[in-house]
Amino acid sequence: MSARRPHVVAFDVNETLLDLSPVRAELVELGLPGHLLATVFGRTLQTGFAATVAGTWLPFRAAFDSALAQLTDLADDDRARVADAFLELSPHPDVEPALRRLTAAGVRAVTLTHGSPGVAEAGLERGGITPLVERTLSSETVRAWKPSREAYLWAAGTCGVAPERLALVAAHGWDVLGATRAGLTGAWFPRGERVYPPAYPAPAVVAPDLAGAVEALLALPA
The missing domain is CATH 1.10.150 (DNA polymerase; domain 1)
Structure with missing residues (x-):
């Protein structure tokens, strides 16, 4: 099945959104x-x-x-x-514009981490961007670390969307791989990783930066 424009975009937290x-x-x-x-x-x-x-x-x-x-x-x-x-932790400088772009396009944004509860909330608050994120999700709730399939499907269910209508944006190839295998739309961009892991099947989106990842998701067919 070809990737379709997501109704919800989930963002990984550590490194992807927040600077360590x-x-x-x-x-x-x-x-x-x-x-x-x-x-x-x-x-x-x-x-x-x-x-x-x-x-x-x-x-x-x-x-x-x-x-x-x-x-x-x-x-x-x-x-x-x-x-x-x-x-x-605080958000990287490119995070607020990316979230605002999604909001302007009518797409919901959430965070999905296996990090400790409270970390995402504190970082979003410090960056003044809490209102741009609908909810913060930690897979500690279901006691399963990403990239386990359970974590992504739980996130889709919590957001009330089918897996194919949930996208996962991350700067970690293993996270995008897990999301893709669970039926989500995966989008990768580099922070610590120079390239998307060549050993993995390519995800729906590989972009040069966070803004590019968001634009590529919005450009997918409805």
């Missing part, structure tokens, strides 16, 4: 290199993915703390400081 610089800065404040964040974040995802595939579950914060414990010598209190920095 405060978390990186906290690592540096504790004497660690800022580039370590990419490794810690990757290990966090690995931990959460493995738990979901194995049939168990753990929240994002527990997975992040586990990754820090594995990769650093930080004490418990210092690891908590780093995790708390997720509540200090």
Whole structure:
């Protein structure tokens, strides 16, 4: 089935919408290199993915703390400081224009994360763009990390739309792959990843930036 213009667009949160610089800065404040964040974040995802595939579950914060414990010598209190920095995130500069473009086109916007509840809300509030987002969704509600099919189908049901009328925009290829496999319309653009993973089937949209991803979704046939 060809991709159709979505009625709702769901946005991944960490990195896709919100800049992780405060978390990186906290690592540096504790004497660690800022580039370590990419490794810690990757290990966090690995931990959460493995738990979901194995049939168990753990929240994002527990997975992040586990990754820090594995990769650093930080004490418990210092690891908590780093995790708390997720509540200090702000939107990337291109986020507000993209959300306003959707609003002007009459398309609903939501967030979909497996991150800790409250992170998306705090970041949207800090950026002054809360009114542009209909609701914030965390797959912690259904205890399944993305890219599990369950997380995306739950989001579609919560938004009251068929999966093919829900698009997922993310700067992570694995997230877009999961959404596409669940029947959603996937849209990828680069932030930390240079290209969409060549090993994956191409999604409906691969764009050079967030604005391009939004425009490509709006240009799909009704």
